[in-house]
Amino acid sequence: MVEVQAAPSATASESMVLSHEVEQFLYREADLLDSWRLPEWLDLFAPTGHYLIPATDKPDGDPSRDLFLVQDDRFLLEQRINSLMKRSAHAEYPHSRTRRMISNVRVTGGSDELIGIAANFTVFRMRSGTVDTYVGHYEHVVERDEQHGFRFMVRRSVLDLDALRPHGKVSIIL
Template sequence: MVDVELQPRPTAVELMTMSYEIEQFLFREADLLDSWRLPEWLELFAPTGEYLIPATDRPDGDPANDLFLVQDDRFLLEQRINSLMRRSAHAEYPHSRTRRFVSNVKVTPILEGRLLLRANFAVFRMRAGNVDTYVGHYDHVVERDDDHGFRFVVRRSTLDLDALRPHGKVSIIL
């Protein structure tokens, strides 16, 4: 969970417009990921952006104190993407087919022009005749960006799974 301090509530029209823009941003992000356009996806991150996936046994974990499945700053995320795009990434070459669903998007303004996004997700990964399903929720912090509309400051994907069985790993971007 991301700790935030709330700003004054926007008007209903502002909130509806903002919610629509955020949903379009998340749908565009899902399309980039499902199309394996990972270098373009990386451009959706702020220079100080973080990509986090807490361990399944500590979904409310703090990255400063707890073990995370993924805890990447922008540099490590770039390395992860470079690796995933190479033929030597055996877990994802050829690339898995994925389809993701994003729903129940909620937007809350927070300090410094940033927004907290909460949404549910289901990501289906098809590879070698198997279908793996990852279900959970997002807690993202975004800021406005002239090029992409928004960019991630924190992108946190929390799995609702008890364990990573049967797949045993997360080799795709959730």
């Protein structure tokens, strides 16, 4: 679990505004991913941001010592995006159609600089007549950014699946 220190107590209206901003950020992000606007989506990451997907058998894993399905820093994430956007990415060309459902969005802590976000997700991936369903929850840390509202410092997608059967892989951004 990614932890951010609790913020000093905010007023109810400040909390509601922040919650709304966070929800809108996640909904915009989902739209970018579902529309395959991956270069724009990459702009939502801070230069030191990380994209993480722990292994299904160790959802609370630590990336410094455990095996992860995806453990990308900003450089590796940019390489992943460049690859997914090319015709030579056979696993995703033509691109899968995806539809994301984001729910139970919560601000889990934060300060003026960093904000913790938790949310549930379901991602439906349609390709070659098959529908794969990925279910899990997010544990994000974002920083405020004037251009985007927020930028990911840590974007962690934790799958609630026992295994990656029947799809066997994660070739899309969760």
